Amino acid sequence: MNSAPPAPAPNSARSVRPFERRGPRPGSASRRIQRILRRPSANPTRRIKNADYFPPQAEPNAARVVPLGGLEEVGRNMIAVDVNGDIFVMDVGFHFKEEDDVPGADYTLPNTAYLEKNMARVRAVIITHGHLDHIGGIPFLMARFGNPPIYTQSLTRLMILKRQEEFPDVPKPEIVIVEVGQSVTIGRTHIKFFPVTHSIPDSMGVSIETPHGNIVITGDLKLEHDDGIPSERETKTWSEIGKDNNLLMIADSTNAEKDGFSIPEKRVQETLDEIIKTVKGRLIIGTFSSQFERMIRIIESAERYGKKVVTEGRSIRSNIEIAEKAGLLKIQKGTMVSAQEMSDYPPDKIVVICTGAQGEEFGALMRIAARQHKYIQFNERDTVVLSSSVIPGNEMSVQKLKDNLYRNRVTIIHYRSSDVHSTGHGNTGDLIWFNKQVHAKYFMPGYGYYSMLWCHARAVEQSGRPRDTIVIPDNGMVIDIEDGARINVHKQKVPSLPLIVDGFNIGDRQEVVMRDRQSLAKDGMFVIIASVNLKTGKLRKSPDIISRGFIYLRESQNLLNEARILIKKTIEDSTRNMNPIDLDYVKNNLTDVIAGYLFARTNKAPMVIPVLIGM
Numbered sequence: 001m002n003s004a005p006p007a008p009a010p011n012s013a014r015s016v017r018p019f020e021r022r023g024p025r026p027g028s029a030s031r032r033i034q035r036i037l038r039r040p041s042a043n044p045t046r047r048i049k050n051a052d053y054f055p056p057q058a059e060p061n062a063a064r065v066v067p068l069g070g071l072e073e074v075g076r077n078m079i080a081v082d083v084n085g086d087i088f089v090m091d092v093g094f095h096f097k098e099e100d101d102v103p104g105a106d107y108t109l110p111n112t113a114y115l116e117k118n119m120a121r122v123r124a125v126i127i128t129h130g131h132l133d134h135i136g137g138i139p140f141l142m143a144r145f146g147n148p149p150i151y152t153q154s155l156t157r158l159m160i161l162k163r164q165e166e167f168p169d170v171p172k173p174e175i176v177i178v179e180v181g182q183s184v185t186i187g188r189t190h191i192k193f194f195p196v197t198h199s200i201p202d203s204m205g206v207s208i209e210t211p212h213g214n215i216v217i218t219g220d221l222k223l224e225h226d227d228g229i230p231s232e233r234e235t236k237t238w239s240e241i242g243k244d245n246n247l248l249m250i251a252d253s254t255n256a257e258k259d260g261f262s263i264p265e266k267r268v269q270e271t272l273d274e275i276i277k278t279v280k281g282r283l284i285i286g287t288f289s290s291q292f293e294r295m296i297r298i299i300e301s302a303e304r305y306g307k308k309v310v311t312e313g314r315s316i317r318s319n320i321e322i323a324e325k326a327g328l329l330k331i332q333k334g335t336m337v338s339a340q341e342m343s344d345y346p347p348d349k350i351v352v353i354c355t356g357a358q359g360e361e362f363g364a365l366m367r368i369a370a371r372q373h374k375y376i377q378f379n380e381r382d383t384v385v386l387s388s389s390v391i392p393g394n395e396m397s398v399q400k401l402k403d404n405l406y407r408n409r410v411t412i413i414h415y416r417s418s419d420v421h422s423t424g425h426g427n428t429g430d431l432i433w434f435n436k437q438v439h440a441k442y443f444m445p446g447y448g449y450y451s452m453l454w455c456h457a458r459a460v461e462q463s464g465r466p467r468d469t470i471v472i473p474d475n476g477m478v479i480d481i482e483d484g485a486r487i488n489v490h491k492q493k494v495p496s497l498p499l500i501v502d503g504f505n506i507g508d509r510q511e512v513v514m515r516d517r518q519s520l521a522k523d524g525m526f527v528i529i530a531s532v533n534l535k536t537g538k539l540r541k542s543p544d545i546i547s548r549g550f551i552y553l554r555e556s557q558n559l560l561n562e563a564r565i566l567i568k569k570t571i572e573d574s575t576r577n578m579n580p581i582d583l584d585y586v587k588n589n590l591t592d593v594i595a596g597y598l599f600a601r602t603n604k605a606p607m608v609i610p611v612l613i614g615m
C-alpha cells in the first residue's frame, strides 16, 4: 500500500460548504481542511462555483432586469438592465468586508460574470451618485466588461476621478457628463436623468425607455418635505416622471423598516446651526465624510458665527476639497485652521469636523478620545456632537467611543437626544409617495437587505398596490417583463457570489482561503516538524511542535509529550515495510491521527500541518 487516498473531486458540493463541525467526529473538520490543502490550486477554468447560469439574450418583446449586487445586503450596488438588445449598468459599487463572512478580505464587489459573458452588448455604465457603494468598484471592475463609457453628473465625476488617483495603473474611465432633466440616446435607447434628494449633491435617478414603457430606477433617495408635504421641487420632478408610461420602478429600500417620513436634512442643519451658534467651549462634530451637504452647512454656519474650522480625517478633507472644486462651497480665507494652530484661538471659536463617529479604531474621534492625538486633547468644557446614527454591527465600537469620550468628561449630543442626524434614505412615508407618483405597472424594491425589501414591498402593498405587481428580487435573479404584461422570473440565477478584494488580489470568493482563515481564527494551528530516515522509516529525533492560537503550550506539557509519542508511533507504524517511503501518505495518516487525538483531548480542531523531512 503506497499511494495516498484519492482526494475528493474539486468543486464537489462538500468542498464549498463553510467550515462546520457537526457533533464529535474527531478530526473530521481538520481532515477536510487537510484534504483541501493537498488539493492542487483551484481549477482556473471553473471560476464560478455556485451558479453558472447564463440565459440567452432576452426576446425582443422582453425588458430584462438583472440585479448583480446591493440586494440581500447594503452596498455593492449594481443593476443590469437589458433592453432593446443593449445592456446598461446602473452603478458599480463595493462593500466593506463583512466581519465573519470573508475574514481578512478588504471588501467585496458585485459579480460581473453576466456582464463579461455579454460584454459586446454592454453599452454604458450610469452612476447615480458619488457614494462608494455606488462608485467604489469602478477601478476594479470596468475592464472586466470592456470599459464602457460612464454617464454621470459632474460632482460624481470628480469623486470617481479622485478615487482613480489611488489606482494609477488602471486606465482612466471615459466619463460623459450629463445633467438632470436631460435625456440621451445610447445605442437604440432613450435614457432620462432626474434629480433626487440624497445626502450628496448631484444624486439622480434614471428612466430607461423600452417599447412597453419606462424602467425607472431611483438610486438612493429620500423626500424633501415639510411635515410630510413634499417640497415644490419634488412635486415638480415626480409629477413629470409620472406623466410617462412607466413599466417598472426600482426604488431604495434602505430605510423601509422605518415608518412615517424621514427627518429632513434641513432640520438637522438647523439644529447643528443652533448648536454651533450657542455652544460655549470647543465643539467637535463627528460625522460621515459622505454627508456632503452637512459638512458644507457646518462650515457655512461656523463662518456665520465667526468660528474657525479644523478638519480631522483624510476622507473629510478630501471631500471638502472636492466640494470646493465643484463650486458647491466657497470657503472664506482664514476659516480653515490646522489642529496645530487651534490653541491660537479661544476655545469657543473652534469647530472641529472629524471622522470616526462609528467608533472606528483609527478614526480621528477615537484617537482623540483615547488621548492619542498629537494636537487635540479633550477637556470637560468640550462638546462632542455625534452627527450620525449607529450603523448595525458598530454598536460595540460606538459604545467604546462613548465610554472613552465620557472618560474625558466631555458633553455628548447624539441623534437620540437631538436631531443631529438624518440618513439620506426615505422612510415608508417617503417611499409610498414616490411609488404613487411614478405609478409604474410593476414595482421592485431595490437596495437593501431582504428585510428592508420586504418592508418596502409591504408598505406599498398596504398603500394600494396589487400584490401581483410586486417582485422582491435577489442578487443574480433574471427578471423578464414580457410584452409589458407578464413577469417571468427565471428559475436559475446568474452568478452573484461577491468578488472579493483581498490585499492586491481581486477574484471570486476563494472558499478554500476563507475557510482556512475561519478555521485558523477559531482553533488555531498545530505544526509538526519531523525528520524521517528514508531508509529505516525511523525518526531522527523527537519531533518539534509549533502551535499558534490553539492552546498555551507551556501549560500543556502532558499533552505535548503524549502527542510526540503518538507522532513517533504513527510515523514509524506507517512506514513499516514501506519501500520506498511515501512521505505524502505518511503525512495524511499523521494528520488524521493527530487531529483526532487533539480533538479528543481538547475538543478543538486546530489546523494540523505536518512537515516531514526525509533524510
Ligand SMILES: [Zn+2]
Pocket: 129, 131, 198, 220, 424
Ligand atoms: Zn448613497
